[in-house]
Amino acid sequence: MKICILSCFDDLMKKDTGPSVRICNLARELAGLGNEVHIIIPGRRTMCREIDSIFMHEIRGFSPEKSLKAFCRLLGVLRHSSLYIYDPIFVGKALSIMLGCHTIQVEEPWAGGIMIPLLMKMLRRNFIIDSHDVFLPLRIQRPSIRKIFETFFEKFAYKFSKLIFTVSQKERLLLINYGIEKEKIVVIPSGVDTSNFKPSPTNIAKNVVGDSYEVVFVGNMEYAPNQQAVDLIASVIAPEVDRMIGNVKFIAVGRAPTELRSKYSSHITFTGTVSNVAKTLLETDVAIAPLLEGGGTRLKTLEYFACSLPVVSTSVGADGLDVKDGVNVLIEDDMEKFASKIVLLLKDRELAIKLGNAARKLVVAKYDWSKIGKQLNDVYLSRF
Numbered sequence: 338m339k340i341c342i343l344s345c346f347d348d349l350m351k352k353d354t355g356p357s358v359r360i361c362n363l364a365r366e367l368a369g370l371g372n373e374v375h376i377i378i379p380g381r382r383t384m385c386r387e388i389d390s391i392f393m394h395e396i397r398g399f400s401p402e403k404s405l406k407a408f409c410r411l412l413g414v415l416r417h418s419s420l421y422i423y424d425p426i427f428v429g430k431a432l433s434i435m436l437g438c439h440t441i442q443v444e445e446p447w448a449g450g451i452m453i454p455l456l457m458k459m460l461r462r463n464f465i466i467d468s469h470d471v472f473l474p475l476r477i478q479r480p481s482i483r484k485i486f487e488t489f490f491e492k493f494a495y496k497f498s499k500l501i502f503t504v505s506q507k508e509r510l511l512l513i514n515y516g517i518e519k520e521k522i523v524v525i526p527s528g529v530d531t532s533n534f535k536p537s538p539t540n541i542a543k544n545v546v547g548d549s550y551e552v553v554f555v556g557n558m559e560y561a562p563n564q565q566a567v568d569l570i571a572s573v574i575a576p577e578v579d580r581m582i583g584n585v586k587f588i589a590v591g592r593a594p595t596e597l598r599s600k601y602s603s604h605i606t607f608t609g610t611v612s613n614v615a616k617t618l619l620e621t622d623v624a625i626a627p628l629l630e631g632g633g634t635r636l637k638t639l640e641y642f643a644c645s646l647p648v649v650s651t652s653v654g655a656d657g658l659d660v661k662d663g664v665n666v667l668i669e670d671d672m673e674k675f676a677s678k679i680v681l682l683l684k685d686r687e688l689a690i691k692l693g694n695a696a697r698k699l700v701v702a703k704y705d706w707s708k709i710g711k712q713l714n715d716v717y718l719s720r721f
């Protein structure tokens with residue numbers, strides 16, 4: 338089958354955000370199963386290259402980058418590249434690629450909402466929405482023009498698409514309750530590369546003496562829910578842990594705006610993006626996901642699990658995952674108690690190892706990308 342994946346992420350191949358990790362891994366698995374996979378993204382120049390048996394098409398649009406950035410600031414939109422999907426040059430060149438494909442998968446429904454019904458009529462192809470995070474704007478309690486626009490476009494896209502992928506049963510039910518036909522909604526969970534993210538034997542014995550500890554949070558901190566998590570770490574969690582144990586370093590891994598680094602550098606060490614997240618995780622003792630907003634599933638949590646790290650998470654941080662509190666994760670929504678559970682795992686290494694091993698067993702059984710890729714391929718074969 339010839340599949341086209343349309344994304345507005347211009348830096349997709351960096352794979353340093355949850356959506357980019359999901360897109361690239363699912364595309365790789367589909368290609369490995371014999372499909373011809375084409376990915377279309379905005380670029381600084383128009384070119385095509387083959388990466389991991391995937392045809393990556395970068396398309397430069399007509400609209401000046403400075404103008405798009407100015408318009409994004411006005412709307413409160415983070416990525417100016419998301420507007421390229423409405424650029425006539427970008428759309429024209431993308432159409433020429435889509436014409437040769439049997440199925441077209443759109444990755445950002447809020448970006449492509451208006452274009453989807455138009456493209457369906459023009460191309461007469463199967464259009465699929467891969468929803469990483471259903472109605473995210475509605476769940477972030479910050480009024481903005483962006484919230485209004487994105488929610489409208491997302492609803493529009495769902496209405497006209499032939500098939501919708503959600504990352505969890507909870508998000509599937511959310512769409513059903515909104516009135517979307519349940520027959521066209523399929524759960525395709527996010528996953529983790531368990532061959533890359535894996536435990537190290539030396540990590541199990543780390544800090545038995547307890548002279549110093551490291552607690553890690555991974556995430557794209559340009560994303561509002563992750564910014565809120567960093568604020569909670571700096572204002573509540575880190576001070577409370579320091580009061581109880583006093584020898585813990587908090588590390589934030591991922592993109593972080595300069596103002597965020599400056600504001601919280603006294604409480605948190607920011608690494609920025611790193612070349613090997615798995616290696617960084619294996620140098621730490623406890624991983625955390627103190628999220629209060631957002632949807633979808635947390636790739637960061639799956640990566641923690643795959644490395645056999647003991648994890649403390651809020652309910653939102655573990656949302657959509659088949660986890661059990663006290664079995665493969667500790668779940669806590671009160672931030673002071675959250676800090677206490679971090680300290681518990683730092684002191685009780687037997688419990689930490691037990692949780693980490695159970696978490697690793699879970700992701701190998703249910704969340705490895707190879708299993709999810711096969712599930713996605715089966716859906717394509719059965720539906721189209």
